[in-house]
Amino acid sequence: MIRFNVPPFTGKEMDYIRQAVENQKICGDGEFTRKCSEWIEKKTGTSKCLLTTSCTHATELAALLAQVGPGDEIIMPSFTFVSTADAFVLRGAVPVFVDIRPDTMNIDETLIEAAITEKTKAIVPVHYAGVGCEMDAIMDIARRHKLLVIEDAAQGIMAYYKGKALGAIGDFGCFSFHETKNYSMGEGGALLIAHEKDIEDAEIFREKGTDRSKYFRGQVDKYRWQNYGSSYLPSELNAAYLYAQLEMADAINDERIRIWNQYRNELEGLAGTGKIQLPYVPDYCVQNGHMFYIKTADQEERAALIDFLSENDILAVFHYVPLHSAPAGLKYGRFHGEDRYTTKESERLLRLPMYYGLKEGQVSYISGKVKEFYGFN
Structure with a gap:
C-alpha cells in the first residue's frame, strides 16, 4: 500500500x-x-x-x-x-x-x-x-x-x-x-x-x-x-x-516540488479532456508542494475513485467537511451569503499521496491508475 x-x-x-x-x-x-x-x-x-x-x-x-x-x-x-x-x-x-x-x-x-x-x-x-x-x-x-x-x-x-x-x-x-x-x-x-x-x-x-x-x-x-x-x-x-x-528545509521543499510537478505533468493530459481538474497556483504565488489534489466530477465519482485506488494499493483521501454544515458550526457560527462553491468543490476534491521520500516510480504508478480509472491512455 x-x-x-x-x-x-x-x-x-x-x-x-x-x-x-x-x-x-x-x-x-x-x-x-x-x-x-x-x-x-x-x-x-x-x-x-x-x-x-x-x-x-x-x-x-x-x-x-x-x-x-x-x-x-x-x-x-x-x-x-x-x-x-x-x-x-x-x-x-x-x-x-x-x-x-x-x-x-x-x-x-x-x-x-x-x-x-x-x-x-x-x-x-x-x-x-x-x-x-x-x-x-x-x-x-x-x-x-x-x-x-x-x-x-x-x-x-x-x-x-x-x-x-x-x-x-x-x-x-x-x-x-x-x-x-x-x-x-x-x-x-x-x-x-x-x-x-x-x-x-x-x-x-x-x-x-x-x-x-x-x-x-x-x-x-x-x-x-x-x-x-x-x-x-x-x-x-x-x-x-x-x-x-x-536544516534540510530547502532540500525537502525541492523534493516536494519535484513530486508535485511530476503529478501535474503526468495528469495534465487527462485534465485536458475535462474529466478532472488540477490545482491552480497564481503566478504571484510560490507554493511549497504541500499537497497535490485533483477534482472529480462529483462526490459519487470521487468515492468510486478512492475505492479503485485502494484496490490498487494506493491510499488517497478527501479533505475537510465544511465547518458550517457540521453540528458545532451550526451551533456556534453562521454562513454569510450564498454557499456557491464551498460544499460543491469540497465534495469533488481528492488528495493524492504526497510526502518527502515518495519515489518517482510511485508517482507514475499512482498517476497511471488515476488515468486507468478514467479510461485515458
Missing part, C-alpha cells in the same frame, strides 16, 4: 534528541527551541516566532493577543480545519463563514467586506495547500475597517505571496508542524508575531500567565503570575526533531 502520508525524517532527528537529553534540558525553550525559532524568524522576516504545542494552540494564542471576546465576529472560510474556528469559539466569538474561490479553494476576498459588521474583530485567511490568499486585498480591507488579520498558515511554511512569506503578512500567523506537514515535530506549531508591542504579552500567555521568559533572560529577579495564560511550550525533544528537518 502506498500511504497517503509518511512523516518526514532526515536521519539527524535521533542524534538531536539524544543531544537534548544529554543537555539535561528536555522541557520547553531550550537550545533547539531557540534554533527553530531563529530559523523561522530569519526565513519569514517576522518580528518574533514562538514555538507552540500545535497550530491550534498558536491560533488560540493569537485569539488571546487579539483580545477576542464574547460576541465578537471572526470572518473565515468554512473550508478549513476545525481549529481555525475552535480557537475563537473558545473565547466566545462567532465564526462568520464566507464562500471560497473555486480556483484556489481559498477564501473569496471579494465577499469579505459584505460580511463585516460592527462586531467584526478579525479576518482569518487560510492558505489552502500552501497557496496564498489574496493578501493585498485582505490587508486593505482590514486597514480600512480597523480589523486584525490572523493568518492560518498551517500548510504555508516555505510558501510566498508576492515575495512575502505566508504567515508573516498579517498581524499574526500560525504554522503547523503536525506529522502530516512538510516539516514535523509530531505535534507542534508556531506563532508568528508581526508587532513588537505584542511580544511580551505573547510570552506571558504562553508561559502559564507568568513572566518566566523574562526571568530566564535575566530581566527580572523572579517570575510571577502576571495574567491569565496556559502552557503552550513544546518539549525540547519535539523541537530537536523539528530542527533536523529545518
Whole structure:
C-alpha cells in the first residue's frame, strides 16, 4: 500500500534528541527551541516566532493577543480545519463563514467586506495547500475597517505571496508542524508575531500567565503570575526533531516540488479532456508542494475513485467537511451569503499521496491508475 502520508525524517532527528537529553534540558525553550525559532524568524522576516504545542494552540494564542471576546465576529472560510474556528469559539466569538474561490479553494476576498459588521474583530485567511490568499486585498480591507488579520498558515511554511512569506503578512500567523506537514515535530506549531508591542504579552500567555521568559533572560529577579495564560511550550525533544528537518528545509521543499510537478505533468493530459481538474497556483504565488489534489466530477465519482485506488494499493483521501454544515458550526457560527462553491468543490476534491521520500516510480504508478480509472491512455 502506498500511504497517503509518511512523516518526514532526515536521519539527524535521533542524534538531536539524544543531544537534548544529554543537555539535561528536555522541557520547553531550550537550545533547539531557540534554533527553530531563529530559523523561522530569519526565513519569514517576522518580528518574533514562538514555538507552540500545535497550530491550534498558536491560533488560540493569537485569539488571546487579539483580545477576542464574547460576541465578537471572526470572518473565515468554512473550508478549513476545525481549529481555525475552535480557537475563537473558545473565547466566545462567532465564526462568520464566507464562500471560497473555486480556483484556489481559498477564501473569496471579494465577499469579505459584505460580511463585516460592527462586531467584526478579525479576518482569518487560510492558505489552502500552501497557496496564498489574496493578501493585498485582505490587508486593505482590514486597514480600512480597523480589523486584525490572523493568518492560518498551517500548510504555508516555505510558501510566498508576492515575495512575502505566508504567515508573516498579517498581524499574526500560525504554522503547523503536525506529522502530516512538510516539516514535523509530531505535534507542534508556531506563532508568528508581526508587532513588537505584542511580544511580551505573547510570552506571558504562553508561559502559564507568568513572566518566566523574562526571568530566564535575566530581566527580572523572579517570575510571577502576571495574567491569565496556559502552557503552550513544546518539549525540547519535539523541537530537536523539528530542527533536523529545518536544516534540510530547502532540500525537502525541492523534493516536494519535484513530486508535485511530476503529478501535474503526468495528469495534465487527462485534465485536458475535462474529466478532472488540477490545482491552480497564481503566478504571484510560490507554493511549497504541500499537497497535490485533483477534482472529480462529483462526490459519487470521487468515492468510486478512492475505492479503485485502494484496490490498487494506493491510499488517497478527501479533505475537510465544511465547518458550517457540521453540528458545532451550526451551533456556534453562521454562513454569510450564498454557499456557491464551498460544499460543491469540497465534495469533488481528492488528495493524492504526497510526502518527502515518495519515489518517482510511485508517482507514475499512482498517476497511471488515476488515468486507468478514467479510461485515458
